[in-house]
Amino acid sequence: MRITLQGYVEGEGEGEILYYDRYLSLYGEVDPSTSVIKPLGVAMAGKILVVKGIRGSTVGPYVMYALYRRGLQPSGIIAESIDPLLAAAAVLSATPLASIEAITALPQKGRARLIVKPPSALLEVNRS
Amino acid sequence: MYLTRWEERAYNGEYGEALAVAMKLLVSVGEVLGAERLIDVAHVHVSGISYDNIGDAGLEFIESLYTMGGRVRTYSTYNPSGTLLGGQGSDGGGFMEKQLRIINALRGMGFTESATCIPYLVLREPRRGEHLAWGESSAVAVANTLYAARTNREAGPVALAAALAGRTYYWGLHLDENRKPTVVVKYSGTPLDELYAGILGYLVGELYQGEIPYIDAPFTGRRSVISLCAAAAASGNTAMCIVRDYSPEDHGRPGEARDKLALTRRDLEEKREEISHADISDAELFYTGCPHHPKSFLQELYSYIAAKAPHGLKKPMLVSIPGVDARDEAVRKVSRALARLGVHVLPGTCLVVSRFRESYRVVATDSLKAAFYLPRRHGVRVVLSTIGEYVAQVKR
Numbered sequence: 254m255r256i257t258l259q260g261y262v263e264g265e266g267e268g269e270i271l272y273y274d275r276y277l278s279l280y281g282e283v284d285p286s287t288s289v290i291k292p293l294g295v296a297m298a299g300k301i302l303v304v305k306g307i308r309g310s311t312v313g314p315y316v317m318y319a320l321y322r323r324g325l326q327p328s329g330i331i332a333e334s335i336d337p338l339l340a341a342a343a344v345l346s347a348t349p350l351a352s353i354e355a356i357t358a359l360p361q362k363g364r365a366r367l368i369v370k371p372p373s374a375l376l377e378v379n380r381s
Numbered sequence: 382m383y384l385t386r387w388e389e390r391a392y393n394g395e396y397g398e399a400l401a402v403a404m405k406l407l408v409s410v411g412e413v414l415g416a417e418r419l420i421d422v423a424h425v426h427v428s429g430i431s432y433d434n435i436g437d438a439g440l441e442f443i444e445s446l447y448t449m450g451g452r453v454r455t456y457s458t459y460n461p462s463g464t465l466l467g468g469q470g471s472d473g474g475g476f477m478e479k480q481l482r483i484i485n486a487l488r489g490m491g492f493t494e495s496a497t498c499i500p501y502l503v504l505r506e507p508r509r510g511e512h513l514a515w516g517e518s519s520a521v522a523v524a525n526t527l528y529a530a531r532t533n534r535e536a537g538p539v540a541l542a543a544a545l546a547g548r549t550y551y552w553g554l555h556l557d558e559n560r561k562p563t564v565v566v567k568y569s570g571t572p573l574d575e576l577y578a579g580i581l582g583y584l585v586g587e588l589y590q591g592e593i594p595y596i597d598a599p600f601t602g603r604r605s606v607i608s609l610c611a612a613a614a615a616s617g618n619t620a621m622c623i624v625r626d627y628s629p630e631d632h633g634r635p636g637e638a639r640d641k642l643a644l645t646r647r648d649l650e651e652k653r654e655e656i657s658h659a660d661i662s663d664a665e666l667f668y669t670g671c672p673h674h675p676k677s678f679l680q681e682l683y684s685y686i687a688a689k690a691p692h693g694l695k696k697p698m699l700v701s702i703p704g705v706d707a708r709d710e711a712v713r714k715v716s717r718a719l720a721r722l723g724v725h726v727l728p729g730t731c732l733v734v735s736r737f738r739e740s741y742r743v744v745a746t747d748s749l750k751a752a753f754y755l756p757r758r759h760g761v762r763v764v765l766s767t768i769g770e771y772v773a774q775v776k777r
Contacts, residue, residue, distance in 0.1 A: 261413045276590050276618065281757035285436060291757065306590060308618045310754070311516040312429040314536035319438035334591050336618060337553065340413040341536030344406065350413070371413075 256359065260374035261335055264349035265367065266328030270378070271300035272361040278309025279316040279342060288325040298325035301365045301376075303356050306334035307342070314342040321346035329367035331359065331376065351376070382408055382550075383418045391546065399451030403542035410539055411550025420512050420551040422532075424456045425544040426500045428516040429537025430487065431463035431734035432480040440479055442538060446545065447486035454547030458495035458504050459487050460517050461673070461704065463735045465728060476736065490545070496704025496729030498672045499607075501528060503703045509629055514549040516540030518620075519611035519672045519750060525621035526610050527603065529629035531555045534620045554620055560630060562595035562623045565638045570646040572599040575608045576767050579749030580649045582609035583656065586617025588642065595635055596624045603627065611672050612749035656752055659764040664745035667771040668732045670701030671748035678702070679715045679726065685768070686722050690776030694723035698771065699737070704729020733758065745771050 273293060277283070282291050288298040298320070307313060320326045326346040332339055335352050343350035349367050351374035353359060359376070366377045384392060392408060394401035407419065429435050430443070463480045488494075493504065498517050501507055507530030515521045516535040524530040533553040535543060543549040553559055566585055573581060578600055585594050594613075600606050606627050613619035623631050670678075682700065686693075700719070706712045707728035716726040727737065732744070733754045745766040746752055755761040766774075 278615075278757065280434065281754050306618065308586070308590060309518065309615055310428070311518050311521070311534055311540070312434050312537050314538055315429045315435040315439045315442075318442065318538065319436050322438040335414065336591065337410065337414065337533045337539065338536050338618070340410045341406075341539045344409045344413060345536075345538060 254360065254378040256376045256378070258331060258351040258353050258374040258376055260351050260369040260371040261340065262343040262348065262350035263369050263371055264347065265369070266301065266349050267366045268300045268328040268364070270360060270362055270365050271295060271297055271302050271327070273302070273304045274356065275304070276306045276308040277304050279307060279313030279338070280310035283316055285316045285319045288320050296325070297327045300327050301329045301331065301367055302327040303331045303359055305356060306332050307336055307339040311338060313338050314345055317342035318345040329369070331356065331367065382412050382416060384408070388419060397450045399446045399449035400545055402446065402449065403451070403545040406539060406542040407546055407548070407550055411552060414550065414552050416550035416552035418551050419548040420555060421548050422455055422514045422543060423511045424458070424505055424507065424513050425453070425540055426458045426460070426513070426515040426517055426520060427537060427540040427544060428460045430459045430483050431461065432476060432483055433463040433736055434734055435537070440483055443483055443541065444486045446541065447489050451490045451545045453491040453544045455544065456505060457492045457544040458500045459492050460498055461496050461701070461730045461734055463730060465707070465730055492544070494705055499675065499703060502675050503705055512555055514540050514543035518614035519607070521620050522610035522614045522622065523607055525554055526624055526628055527606060534618065560621065561593065562635045563592045563638060564589050564640045564642070565595045565597065565634055566642045566644065568598035568644045572601045573605050574601045574767070575605050576747045576765060577649050578605035579608040579612040579747070580652050581644070582612030583616045583749045583753070584644070584648070584652055586613035586615065586619050589619070590617050592639070594619065594622050595638070596622050597634060598625065600627065607672060608749065612753070615750045615753040653765050656749070657764045658756070658762045659743045661745060661764050661766050661770060661774050663743045664696065664764050664766070664771070665741045665743050666696055666745070667698040667766065667768070668744050668746045668751055669698070669748060669768060670727070671731050671733060671746070671751040673701050673703050673731070676702055676706040676709060676712050679712060679719065682724065683715050683719050686719070686724060686772060689772050690722065692777035693721065694772065694775045695777055696723070696775045698724040699727055699732060700724060701727045701731040
C-alpha cells in the first residue's frame with residue numbers, strides 16, 4: 254500500500270506505525286528518557302508516529318531533541334497539522350515529517366517506510 | 382526563503398558560529414512552515430530554561446551557543462527556572478549547579494534578568510502590532526490576545542535562535558490575514574474568576590486546536606483573561622483569542638465561523654469535576670501563580686488571609702512570583718509576613734518546572750495550566766479550588 258503525502262522535513266525512515274488519534278504534548282505526555290507516550294504506554298523510538306498534531310508547552314521540542322541525542326526519536330512523523338512546535342521538533346531531531354489532511358485515512362498498524370522529499374512524501378505500508 | 386545580504390552572511394557563518402547555528406535553525410523551521418522571509422523582532426522571550434525540563438541535552442544546546450560566542454541582538458528575557466532565583470537549591474545531584482550553568486549562559490549572551498512567565502506585566506509591555514518571538518505558551522496567547530502584539534508559539538530553542546538573530550520567520554500570526562477569529566464561544570453566566578476562566582480556557586484549548594476562538598463572556602478582570610489564555614495554550618495549542626471587551630483587535634462577533642459553542646456554568650462545573658482527581662480535604666498544599674502573580678498580589682493575599690485566617694493555615698500555600706522581584710525589599714517584607722501564616726513565596730520558579738513538588742502527592746490549585754502539567758509531568762493528583770475554598774478548609 255502506497256500513500257502520497259505532503260512533505261515537510263526531508264529524510265527517510267522505517268518502522269512500525271504508532272497511531273495516536275489525538276494532539277500530543279511532547280512536554281508532559283512523553284517521557285524524555287524513554288520516548289514513551291504516557292497515555293499510550295508505548296515508546297515512539299524507531300516508530301512512524303501518526304498523530305493529529307502537537308499541543309501544550311513550547312518546551313516540547315527540547316524533549317524531542319533530548320530523545321534525538323539518545324537515539325530515541327521516531328523514524329518519521331505524520332500529522333494533520335504542522336505548527337511551529339512540530340516543525341521545530343522535527344528539524345531539531347532530524348526526523349522526516351509529512352502531513353495528511355485526515356490521519357484516519359492511514360492504516361493504524363503495520364510496518365511502514367516514510368520517504369519525504371518536500372513538497373511531497375510517500376508512505377509505503379506493509380500490513381503483514 | 383529570501384534572505385537579505387546580512388542574513389545570508391550570518392547564515393554562512395561570517396559573523397560567528399553561534400549566529401550561523403541560530404540562522405540555520407530559524408531558516409529551516411521557517412521553510413518547513415512556508416515562510417518567505419524573516420522579520421525583525423522587538424522582544425524575544427525564551428522558554429525551556431529549567432534544567433528539570435530540558436536536562437543535559439538542553440543545557441548543552443544553550444551552553445554551546447554561549448561558548449560559540451552567541452550574543453542577543455534584541456531585548457531578550459527568559460522563563461522561570463528550576464530553582465529560586467539566587468536562592469536555595471531544591472535538591473542535590475548537581476541540579477542546582479546545572480541550573481546555574483543555564484542561567485549563566487543566558488546572562489553571558491546578554492539576556493535581561495527575568496525568570497518569569499509574565500514578561501508583559503513586569504519587564505516590557507508589548508505594543509500593538511509589533512513583532513515578537515516568544516516561547517512561553519501562556520505569554521504568547523496573552524501577547525496576541527490582550528496586547529495585539531504578534532508572535533507565534535515559538536519552540537524554546539527557536540526563540541533562543543531568534544534572540545541571537547534578532548529576527549524570526551515571517552509567518553502565521555505575524556500576518557494580518559491569520560489573526561481573525563475562526564470559531565465563536567459564548568458563555569452565559571456570572572463573570573468568570575481566575576479559576577473558572579481557566580476552566581473555560583481548558584475546554585476551548587481541547588476543543589479548538591489550531592483555531593482563533595472569539596470568546597464572548599464576562600470576566601472579573603485581566604488576570605482572569607490571562608488564566609483563560611494559559612489554560613487554552615496548555616490543553617491545546619491556542620496562540621490567540623479575541624476576547625470581547627478585552628482584545629484590542631475585537632471587531633465584534635465574526636459573521637462567519639467554522640463552529641459556534643454555547644456554554645453555561647453547568648458545563649464549567651462538569652469540567653471542574655472531570656479535571657479534579659481528589660477531594661480538597663486530601664490536598665497537601667495549595668499552589669497559585671501559574672502564570673506568575675505580579676508582586677502586588679502578595680499584599681492583597683496577605684490582607685485576605687490575615688482577615689480570613691488570622692491564626693494561619695494548617696497546610697501550606699505556595700505562590701510563584703517573578704524572579705526579578707526577589708530582591709525587592711517590600712516583597713521580602715510581605716513574604717516574611719505571609720510565611721508566618723503558612724504561605725510561602727517562590728520567586729523566579731514554579732511548581733511545574735521545579736522539584737518542589739516531589740514530596741507531595743495531592744495539590745490543590747486555581748491554575749488550570751498547573752492542573753494540566755502536574756499530573757502529566759510529575760504524577761501529582763490535582764484538585765481545583767479557589768484560594769477562598771482552600772483557606773476555609775485549612776485555617777487554624
